[in-house]
Amino acid sequence: MSGEAGSDQDIERRVLALMERLLAWPGHARFRARLLKNESPAVLARIAALERAAAAKGSMPTELPAGLEEDPLPPPERFGPFAITRRIGVGGMGEVWEAQRDDGLFEQRVAIKLIQPRLQVRAGEAFAAERRILARLEHPGIARLIDGGMTADGRPCLVMEYVDGLSIDEAGKGLPLAERLRRFGEAARAVHYAHTRLVAHGDLKPSNILVDTDGRVRLLDFGIARLLGDEADALLLSGAVTSAFASPARLAGALPSVADDVFALGRLLERIAGDDGDAELGAIRARACAPEEAARYAGVPELLADLERREGHFPLVARPPDLSYRARLFVRRRWKALAGAAALVALAGAAGAGLLVAEREKIEAGARFEDARGTARYLLYTLYDQLERQPGSLELRREVAETAQRTLDRLAGSKWAGRAVRVEAAEGLLRLAQVQGSPLGPNLGQPDKARANIDTALRLLEGAGAPRRLVAQAQLDSAWLAELVEEDTPRAKRDLAASYKATGPGAAETDLQRAGQYVLKAIIDQWDQRYRFAIADANQAEAALAEDTALPALILRSRAAEARGDVIWYGGDNKGAVPAYRQAVTVLEDAVRRYPRSIHALRRLGHARWALASALADSGDVPQGLHQIEQSCAELKRVVAFDPADDDARRHLHISENARGGILVQAGQVGEGLALLAATAAERKALWQAHPEEARRMRDYAVEVKPLADLQVKAGRVREACASYAEARRVFEAMDRGGRLTAQDRSNQLGNILKSQEKYCR
8 A cells, every 4th residue: 555645534545444354362462563654644643543452442433534435345135035125334343234125024123234345354243243233122112123244245134123213312302201201111121131141332422322202212233232241252343432421441342241231321311311401310420330240230120110110209219218308208208198198187177078079980880890801802813813824923912912901900900890791801811821822823922921821811710610621721722831841841731631521511611722732732642752642643633623624723734643653753753754744735735725824834834844854854755855844944934034033933933944954965065065964063052051940942952963863973974973862861851850851852862972973972
């Protein structure tokens, strides 16, 4: 590069490019001398100034210097199914572009974040870290990650949910203080959620918190966030800050932490609320922004709790204990009661009027109760069913479910709830549990909430003279959840037995319910290696639904066929399982034709093809197996594209991608297949670690590591295989210690691992 001085902008551009290379080789004196040998005095002076500032503060701005906003490299025309249309933002590491989905599947507007070429070395790793972090976060207050990868011209990119809105301070102009504080609370709760997922944001400021056109607050830009306790993810950009919102520790170059986010929230509160002389808000801001970390709130919940105390006129933690201060707050809280005490004598002569008021309040309370009943029904049936058919509606459905939860909880605990209402509340809770975590239909991925609601419904139904059909269904729902999600076979057996008992002689049992009992019993018998009984159960279920073409019946018929295939497969006859698995696929293809808008039918079809593909490949028909698994992956990608926040859809896609890796190895494409298997196993491990309370995720990981080890042996990579066997064994034995290992897995999974270790790893 020539040593000519050029314009100030030319100097800044050159300095940034050189600093990028110097930061990639810190402390390398020979490289530095060679790199800077022919640079102009102006460039060298500017580099020296930047290095002195960095040494003093350890900080790097998250905005570009004035005049450097334009990137000389235009964006690619598209990324995957998205056509890039216009630039909507630019920052210190990258640009953000609006893009539209144009593949005809459905309409979708997204924001695509592209790395700036001059920062590719330093910020490229930060982009990868941001993608890993966003994959951990699923919250209605956080703009979600949709996709990511490399553009056609080799630039890392992230595809994000598009948020159409204004920064939280701009959106609040002219609004009452209470509404501005409510929005601040929404933002703070999103930050706290990130903290519970072990993520510190590190760059909270108004431009990273938008209020969308529906008034919802959305947290953006985790570009310099870090996983708490993980130094590597934040190493390259550890000093990136926005000085007006950065804590002293961040300005000094420290890694982002919870305490730093609390500080930034204090600054944000100051910006949003303004300085209107509110002493209590001033005390809260001062506590959050204390220079010393130990003097701040311990976390976001403590800050929010003080805001709630202010709203309710209770003493703040941020204020010193002062008797007169506490007395003033007491009067504010109790002024109605105090005024009533002063007028007590006057009221004594108005007993008749008091009785009329009490009666009116009773009537109004009853009316509110009836409104609540109607609201719960509308939310869980009419509105939820409509939303389920809309792409990208998972977060909104979660909000509807949360609202329905509060309504049903009030109904169940109301003094107005007689026997009929308790039964109705139990029905509502069972419906809510289905949408939260039922393995038989589309759900929100909230199995813990589903379990709590099923157990509450069962308690409400006890002694209420409830219809036996409803009691049987509650027990059956509980058994499905225990077996397929919680990996708790003993409970599944108990609940299934209770369901059978409730549908004794004279019970109004439906064919669908009876078929559900048979299918679940077939699955449990298969895991217990009671293969003859499992086959009989599956046949009974199919017979009960032979003429029923409703979607729930078709789904159950396919599950019955899959159960027969599983019995034959685990019995050692891979080829013999193919007809049963093919029948499951045929039933689901019919379901997709009849119900083309059912994403759940498409999800089940993709999963059934996975089973068929595995059986075909393992019985020697590798080309057909590869064809079926490619179709499976394509179908499940459509399900994920319909709602990228659907974690269960991603789970099924991971299963099929893993199987595809194995079949590729069988087809002779060893390198590609093993790489895919290793990647899906790593993703499974991350999902398990993100949800350690869900036993099925633990098993999902183990059952992907074991076939990886088998194929590593076949490829001659014995050392890698032994490490994989050891890892799979560790997880299965942990399941066994927790009482979650089935007889089937103990025999076919753990047993085979032990045999392989004995053979290859001595």
